[in-house]
Amino acid sequence: MSTPPSPPGTERDGTAVRLGALVPLTRPGWVEAGQHLLAGLELAVSDVNEAGGIAGRPLELVVRDTAADPERAAAAVDELAGLGVAAVVGEYHSVVARAAAARADALGVPFLCSSAVLDALTEQPTEWVARLAPAQSHGWRIYADFLLGAGHSHIAVAVAPSVYWASGTRVLREHLARRGGTVIELDMSALTPAALCDELVGSRATALLLLVGHPDPAVPVVKSVRHDPRLAEIMIGAPAGQPEFAEWAASLGDDGAAIPFLRYLPASLGPLGVRVERALRERLAQAPSFVAFEGYDAVVVLADVLRSHGTDRALIAEAWPGATVEGTRGRIHFSRTPGISVRQWAWAPVQVVDRDPAEPGRYRILHTG
Template sequence: MNTSSSSPGAERADGSPILIGALAPLTRPGWVEAGQHLLAGLELAVHEVNAVGGIAGRPLELVVRDTAADPQKAVAAVDELAGLGVTALAGEYHSVVARAAAGRADALGLPFLCSSAVLDELTERPTEWVARLSPAQSHGWRIYADFLLGAGHSRIAVATQPSVYWASGTRILRDHLASRGGTVVELDTRALTPAAVCDELAGDQVTALLLLVGHPEPAVPIVRAVRRDRRLAEVMIGAPAGQPESAEWAASLGDDGAAIPFLRYLPELLGPLGTRVETALRERLAEAPSFVAFEGYDTIAVLTDVLRSHGTDRARIAEAWPRVEVEGTRGRIRFSRAPGIGVRQWVWPPVQVVDRDPAEPGRFRILHSG
């Protein structure tokens, strides 16, 4: 890897800002709430770094671009940000979008610390330019499958939409459950109305339906239909991708949105740093922060450590990933190579299966940890 300081983002001593490109879905069809929480975490951490003098007297500055869940828009944003001289890229929530951004960052030689996207194949080839904080999908979704089996669910239906992300999730669930005697039935929501999904569930004798679909459409209508179908009173609804964590989900579904287990990446108890950051994020967001907000904060914590230790040259930042050891809001962060993962990976963030308590939908219950 070239370590020349001639690349954009190379060392300067004039007090000018150190630019960090930030990618997030901030408009539809992106998951806007996730993007807002991600950006809140990034901004809070930048504010705190600058409050203590920045990086060797230079402030951090986020240059934010909305990806709107569009891979092509993300690629264009990476090109623009690289031309603006950003030192590194941060963020992104949607896996397919992050994969497009990661591929372009790799091609340009631009360090990218991915905050939230989980798709295993974040890049087509192994790369030193990209690192990731969120767990790989295969790791988290296997933990979810173990939860299903432990709860007595071995015949599962998945309501799906066309997407590399949903297809990957279906494959992970099927392979993991099949090795333990379970089965997965796929229901294509392009061909089935919510009422037809209910008919299929009643005929297939499944005990759980997983929503591998977008939010709010078609996830919310499917939940309403299943909740109102007496034939399906004993069928558990699950959403491993995390839709039920959002305030919009709770507002749309009310009590119907409770008792739907999902994955989130938080420890059972936050340490002192996590507790302090949670309070600050709650004030900034005017609501409880999701795990995505903590991922945003931790992203800047890692980049700050790298910039202070290794400078602002892009190549040196990428070379520093294996040497990172940072106290994050959710634990000690170190990057390594995980089998089948082409990027530097935090192995592993904490993983929980949680749901909204039916007795108090604003409260989350921890059902399983991995």
């Protein structure tokens, strides 16, 4: 029986196929998110290699810490391109992923963004970048629908200066306005948590959304609002997902429960997802977040493309439209989506969940979209 020839660049010479990985592993990056992302990436690489690698060649992950710094991420893409990686994966922070995507596009390096959601990852449409995470406009509209369904049409947002937070505010404002809702912006660069509480008392808002970084000022804001008797009836929400991680629960205890947030998981995992969840739990010594699954799925997609198209960067980018892979959260394939400049999985499953006040380690699914 004859063996079919390997795709160009995947000859069985034993040398590793290298993937660059962008991960926030030090402050001011969200370190816990980076650890979960890296755990998913590393587990998938291990699984790929146990299954024979890429046409007999091992897959190797070359990790670079972005520390939530866009310039550092762009420089890392330069370095990784020079090291000969076939593609780049990862990144959690949207403004950092945008810098990485722009550099990858300029250099002609395929970049599969696992976790960042900012709609405009690149200024112009590109064939070099694809994304697994739902675009912010998609997920945050689902969150706005949840708010309306829960009776919240007048919303306050505690917002920090950022392209990401400004984009999220715009999505919420436009979606709620079409249904008679309003959004009040409270600038956390000018307000203390105590002053924020005073502003909320005088507003019509029935919900406060945290569009700010963690732990500061998110944690002090939650504590101030939770312990202000004037605001006992106000709901706190965090669409960006801060309560997903154990660090949130450790910082806030019972105050951190009942704060709805977005996560990108199905109601129940299939066989692959169940197996991966178990393995990730062992690696992390805690329940894996959706970010860990995003990391795993990113490598699974790229491994499939590498097996079928080889390591030539142009061929990898050309393969995005035809890629179809079973991931931990469903079948993944990419398309051109109106308003999105990159190849997009439309869409990963979206949930609104919170931590159960009676058992903060357990999540309650409040809404799906």
